[in-house]
Amino acid sequence: MKGCKVEVRFYAKFKEELGLALIQLELEEANFRSFLKALRERIGEKSAILFRDDTQLRDDVLIAINEQIVGDVKHPEVTLNNGAIIDIMPLPSGG
């Protein structure tokens, strides 16, 4: 499968804890598994903020792809388009 580039935006607690607002990642393959691999490599020693193990995000990480919140995001075969925008958010705590 061909790779792609994605844009990743971080919000609230994750933005502060990772010290990142916006990054671009180049993926080997255009799917969610490849995105997680690239993200984990990019954030390095801070990966425990988002990841519960080598391949899975923590349950308190909410993801939107191209501004659509995806419920069970963690499916590795979800396809990503070139230029996809991926938002990484904490669970809502408004009100």
Place this chain on the structure above:
Amino acid sequence: MLAKVDESLDSLDDLISRIKESSSDIGAILIFIGVVRGQAKTGERVLHLEYTAHETLAPRVLEKVLRRVISKYGIIDAIAEHKIGRVPVGGDIMYVLVASRHREEGFAALKDLVDSIKHEVPIWKKEVTEQRSYWVEGEKVDP
């Protein structure tokens, strides 16, 4: 219907007038006002809260929640506004208004709306107390 996430809230009088205009069948208007409490769950004294939101997703999800609840309970109309930015102790955070024919479905819809807004709309709260500041953790809720 009105869904708004903004640095300022409209006046309650204006919102009540607006929702009243939606139908002559309205028999009850129920209102929830979220207010900043002066004491955190930890017992610390709160100075203020800071709200931030996903600028495009938050109003869109809020509108989706309103549509779902209006349809589920068969109420006439609903309005929800949530403030972002700094809110002092005693300040208003959120207004939720429900207009229904009878109070029963209105109360049920109002509770569902407030709970859904807290758990689904991408808005986040930082509590600033006399000692520290910290992000309040959201709760995972099964759909």
